[in-house]
Amino acid sequence: MNLLFLGLLIKMQIKHHAGFYVIILCSAMESDLYLLIDDSHLMFHLLIKHFKINDKNTLTMESLHQKLDLFVIALDGPAGSGKSTIARQLSQMLKIEYIDSGAIYRTFTLFGIKTFNGQCQGNEQKIAKHFKFHSDVLKIEYKDHTQKMILMGDDVSAKIRTPEVTLQIKHIANNIECRELVNQTIRETARKYSVVIDGRDIGTIVFPDTPFKFYLDAKTEVRATRRALEMKIPTVGEQFNGLLTDIKRRDQEDITRTIGPLAIAKDATIIDTSELSIEQVLLEIKQHLSKL
Numbered sequence: 001m002n003l004l005f006l007g008l009l010i011k012m013q014i015k016h017h018a019g020f021y022v023i024i025l026c027s028a029m030e031s032d033l034y035l036l037i038d039d040s041h042l043m044f045h046l047l048i049k050h051f052k053i054n055d056k057n058t059l060t061m062e063s064l065h066q067k068l069d070l071f072v073i074a075l076d077g078p079a080g081s082g083k084s085t086i087a088r089q090l091s092q093m094l095k096i097e098y099i100d101s102g103a104i105y106r107t108f109t110l111f112g113i114k115t116f117n118g119q120c121q122g123n124e125q126k127i128a129k130h131f132k133f134h135s136d137v138l139k140i141e142y143k144d145h146t147q148k149m150i151l152m153g154d155d156v157s158a159k160i161r162t163p164e165v166t167l168q169i170k171h172i173a174n175n176i177e178c179r180e181l182v183n184q185t186i187r188e189t190a191r192k193y194s195v196v197i198d199g200r201d202i203g204t205i206v207f208p209d210t211p212f213k214f215y216l217d218a219k220t221e222v223r224a225t226r227r228a229l230e231m232k233i234p235t236v237g238e239q240f241n242g243l244l245t246d247i248k249r250r251d252q253e254d255i256t257r258t259i260g261p262l263a264i265a266k267d268a269t270i271i272d273t274s275e276l277s278i279e280q281v282l283l284e285i286k287q288h289l290s291k292l
Contacts, residue, residue, distance in 0.1 A: 070194045073289075074202040077216035078251050078262060080223025082273045086216060086281050087198040091145065093282065099140075099189055099197040100147050104182050106160035107138055107149040109169045114152075118164070120171040128177035135181075140189050176259050200254055203265035211292055213268035214285060222274045223247055 073090065077083045084100075091098035112120040112127040120127065131138075139150040149157050159165075172178045183206050189195065190207070199206065203213035218226075224244040228235045233243070254262035264270065269288045273281050 070190065070192075071212060072190050072194070072207045072210040073196045073212040073214070074207050074210050074265075074268075075196065075198040075214050075216060076200055076203050076262070076264070076268065077198070078200075078218075078223065078254065079247060080226050081216040081218045082226070082278070082281065083198040083216045085278060086273075086285070087196045089278060089282060090285060091196040093286075094194075094196070095145070096194040096196060097142050097145060097189075098147065099186060099195050101182070101186060101197060101199050101202075103147060103149050103157070103160060104138075104140070104185055105169055105173050106165050107151050107156060108178060108182055108185075109165050109172045110156055110160050111138060111151060112172060113164065113168060120168040124171055124175035124178055127172070128175065128181055131178075131181055135185075138185065140185070142193070174257075174259060179260055200262040201260040203268050204263045205260060208265065211267070212289065213265045214288070215264045215268040215270045216281070217270060217272050218274040219272075220244065220247060220251070 073087075073094075075083045075087050075090075088098050108127075108131070109120060111131060112123065115130055116123040116127060137152045141148045141150055147157075148155055149160060172182075186197065186206055190197075197206070203210070203215070221244065224240065224247050225235050227247065228240055228243055231243075233239045251262075269285075271281060271284055276284070
């Protein structure tokens, strides 16, 4: 009776939180547990690695709850390295959630705009203080693995993409108190779901303890070309040269920031995406994950 209940509990918990299935087979004569996982050998490997469960192990109900944990895959890198594209596709491949940290910053910015008469600049500390007492107004929800930003009960996933928010987001992102509140929101989300998240300080500041860290890089010219193609402008000439200069400037700014600088975590796997397709990058990440 207890063994049957134990098996159902594990299946439901893992299905709900991490998006994959685990079936527990129990021997009636012995106390051994056998783990079988459908579809993905990689997901089985990640489960074994993160939960520290052997392929044949004895668990009590108490130790089971300790092992039912969630994991984070962190992707850092400069602008144009492909980290956001890779993060989204990796989350789809593993059937886990993708945290769009930029959307969280935008929602926090919209909160500031609504609270302080459309002006974030100069009100950053007031916004942070106000948010601490009203943090429940910002929620992150997922429907069919799509992130939705909820602010004051309203789905603002589209509203946060306006020029007004874009112009003011830097005031929130460059304030240490606001930034830490955003990081807390991200960490709270990762306590509910297994996630993939990209940024510039995910592996160094937001989730320094995750064993799954990657740093995606690419040559400056390659990143500029990718951005030009996205913007549908020529990849040669004056416009392109201006874009190249802008990327170099942003790289320098990101590296030298006093708050949340772009940095490579000591235990991160570095992948140069310059000559790789999206599929090749995903394959390389998958191979590294299976070796961890």
